[in-house]
Amino acid sequence: MDDDEAIARSLAGDLDAYEALVARYSAVAHRTARLLGAGDEAEDVVQEAFVKAFRHLAAFRRESAFKPWLLRIVANETHNLTRARGRRADLGARLGLEREPYGPEGQEEPEEIAVAADGRARLLDAVRRLPDREREAVVCRYFLQLSEAETAEVLGVRLGTVKSRTFRGLRRLREEVSDELLA
Amino acid sequence: MSSSPDGHDGHDRHGRSDRRDDRFEDLAGELVALGESLNESLRDQAPPPSAVARAVRARIERERAEADGRAPASGRRRPPFWRRRLTISRRRLAVALAVVLAVLLGATPQGRAAVTSVLRFAGVEIHVGGPGPLPTGLPSPLPGERRVTLGEAREAARFPVAVPSALGEPRDVRIADGARVVTLLWPGIRLDEYDGTLTVVFHKELGPPWPDEVPEVGGWWIRQPHALSYVPASGGEARDERVAGPTLIWQRGMVGLRLEGPDLPEALRIARSAH
Numbered sequence: 144m145d146d147d148e149a150i151a152r153s154l155a156g157d158l159d160a161y162e163a164l165v166a167r168y169s170a171v172a173h174r175t176a177r178l179l180g181a182g183d184e185a186e187d188v189v190q191e192a193f194v195k196a197f198r199h200l201a202a203f204r205r206e207s208a209f210k211p212w213l214l215r216i217v218a219n220e221t222h223n224l225t226r227a228r229g230r231r232a233d234l235g236a237r238l239g240l241e242r243e244p245y246g247p248e249g250q251e252e253p254e255e256i257a258v259a260a261d262g263r264a265r266l267l268d269a270v271r272r273l274p275d276r277e278r279e280a281v282v283c284r285y286f287l288q289l290s291e292a293e294t295a296e297v298l299g300v301r302l303g304t305v306k307s308r309t310f311r312g313l314r315r316l317r318e319e320v321s322d323e324l325l326a
Numbered sequence: 327m328s329s330s331p332d333g334h335d336g337h338d339r340h341g342r343s344d345r346r347d348d349r350f351e352d353l354a355g356e357l358v359a360l361g362e363s364l365n366e367s368l369r370d371q372a373p374p375p376s377a378v379a380r381a382v383r384a385r386i387e388r389e390r391a392e393a394d395g396r397a398p399a400s401g402r403r404r405p406p407f408w409r410r411r412l413t414i415s416r417r418r419l420a421v422a423l424a425v426v427l428a429v430l431l432g433a434t435p436q437g438r439a440a441v442t443s444v445l446r447f448a449g450v451e452i453h454v455g456g457p458g459p460l461p462t463g464l465p466s467p468l469p470g471e472r473r474v475t476l477g478e479a480r481e482a483a484r485f486p487v488a489v490p491s492a493l494g495e496p497r498d499v500r501i502a503d504g505a506r507v508v509t510l511l512w513p514g515i516r517l518d519e520y521d522g523t524l525t526v527v528f529h530k531e532l533g534p535p536w537p538d539e540v541p542e543v544g545g546w547w548i549r550q551p552h553a554l555s556y557v558p559a560s561g562g563e564a565r566d567e568r569v570a571g572p573t574l575i576w577q578r579g580m581v582g583l584r585l586e587g588p589d590l591p592e593a594l595r596i597a598r599s600a601h
Contacts, residue, residue, distance in 0.1 A: 158386060162379040169375035174368050186373055193382040194389070263360045270357070285354060286361030313350045320353075 146209045154200055165193050168210060171287070172217050175297075178282045179221045188224055192217040211289070211296040218279075218297050269319040277312030284309050447546055449520055449527040449582035450575050451557075454536050468502035468509075468556050475499060479508045485521050485581045492599035493517075506559050515587035515596075521580060528584065529555045530570070537575075540590075543597045545576025547590055 144152075144163060152160030172192060176185035196203075196216050203212055270281060283294040284305075295305045476496065480487050482505035489496065489510065496510035496517075507520040507527065520527045532552035540547050554570035574585045574593040578600065585593050 158383050161386070162383045165379040165382045166375040169378040170369065170372055173372040173378075174365055177368050177371070178364070185371075186378075189378060190381055190385065193378070194385050197382070197386050198389075263356065263363070266356055266360055267364075270360075281357065282361075285357035286364060288358065288361065310350075313353055316357075317350065317353055 147205060150200060150203065150205065150209065153197065161197055164209070168213055169193075171210065172213060175214050175217045175287060176221050178286050179218055179279060180225050181221045184224055188217060188220045192220045195220070208293075211293040214287075214289075214293075214297045215299060218299075266316065266320050269316050272319070273312050273315060277308050277315065280305055280308035281312040281316070448575055448577035450530060450584060451526045451528070452530045452532065452537060452546075452548070452552075454532055468500075468507055469558055470504065471500050471502035471509075473498065474501050476510075479505070483508050483519075485519070486579070487519055488578055488581065488583070488600040490517070490596045490600040492596045503556075503559050507556075512587075515585070517586075517596075517600075518584045520582050526557050527582060529557055530573075540574065540576070540594065542594055543574070543576040545574055545597070547593070548573045548575070549590070 144160065146164065146167075149160045149164040149167075153164060169189065172189045173185055176188040176192075181188045192213065196213050199216075203209070270278060273281060279298055280294060283289045283297055284291070289297060291302055291305050291309075294309075295302045298305065300308075474482070476487070476489070476499050479499050479501050482501050484505065487508050487510075493510075493512050493515065496512055498511040500509040500511070501507065502509065507518055510517045510519070518528075530548065530552050532548060532550060535550070537546040537548045539545075549572050551569050551571055552573075554568055554573075571586055572589065572593075574590070574597060576583055576597055583597070583600065585596060587593075588596060
């Protein structure tokens with residue numbers, strides 16, 4: 144069952160079909176929420192996004208792709224969440240890399256282990272420090288590996304805006320991370 | 327539309343390529359590699375897709391049931407099995423009858439980054455997730471609270487006042503806030519009755535655990551001491567809070583009831599006898 148068929152059946156009230164669609168996009172939705180700053184609440188954001196997507200499924204344009212449409216809802220939910228927190232969350236949390244409840248105290252975070260070896264930690268740190276808009280563009284383009292058009296849809300901005308924010312973000316990263324790190 | 331990252335184009339629309347863009351290609355490659363290592367760890371943190379799918383389906387089914395007006399009186403919004411915290415919904419559900427259980431985002435008063443789950447039921451809004459109450463706060467009268475006879479209370483209240491036969495005649499009866507709340511008192515037991523269908527009358531703050539659902543009376547049991555404050559009919563801020571003991575909350579028709587004092591078995595016996 145492809146997306147289009149699953150959506151058609153969901154619109155007809157077939158919840159089995161929608162369940163299949165949710166299962167299919169659950170991982171990328173979760174990843175998006177985490178990387179855009181939902182932190183620990185990513186699971187809740189994702190659930191809420193899928194429920195909202197179901198409610199608004201009739202407004203989905205069938206000729207377009209489901210993933211960026213869904214991820215836009217996830218991104219909006221994440222924005223609402225960070226606004227509701229009433230703070231500009233620290234960038235670690237914004238990237239969803241805050242301390243996790245599992246593992247003994249003081250143990251290195253798994254993502255830190257993964258990135259520490261080759262100096263990527265500094266790059267990650269630089270991404271964390273980017274201004275929100277540039278970071279979101281960089282996260283969508285490179286961490287989530289979305290195209291520019293998909294990124295535009297997810298972030299609700301024009302294609303040119305994605306290009307310029309990505310460019311500014313990369314320029315800033317380049318300034319902050321020395322060449323030898325990336326060699 | 328390619329979905330693979332190509333970094334910065336490297337070439338603009340005039341076919342030029344400059345060194346700055348070449349450098350960005352390296353950077354883009356590094357970012358993609360970094361993203362993939364992040365994804366690996368994020369994958370471990372995500373709940374299983376099938377669990378997400380089931381939880382989402384359950385919520386949709388509940389919404390449908392509500393829309394059809396055949397909602398069960400209890401059992402909604404149970405937490406997904408892989409976590410204790412309830413799901414978050416920013417959509418306040420229409421409160422027509424019976425149970426409304428909306429779980430919202432919130433922040434602790436100190437602005438810490440924490441989720442407060444909100445349970446709304448029978449005119450009581452319960453915030454779970456904070457540190458729980460400070461051990462202060464003495465019972466203070468509700469606005470306009472005065473002592474009346476049971477007959478006067480029944481006359482003044484806009485809702486039927488139930489008296490649990492298990493307790494007999496109350497020792498003391500009070501009405502408050504324009505008879506919006508009727509309070510019946512026995513030694514060590516307090517029963518507040520109020521129009522609990524449309525607005526929030528009481529506000530409770532508590533730390534975990536989440537209240538226990540009590541299907542016997544279609545209500546909730548808060549086992550731990552918690553901060554209780556009254557939300558006046560005139561609106562505005564909730565009044566000074568006090569610390570309330572274990573409380574059973576349930577609903578009888580349009581009337582919300584909160585019973586404070588007895589333990590759960592006794593509270594249930596009393597609740598069942600309230601007619």
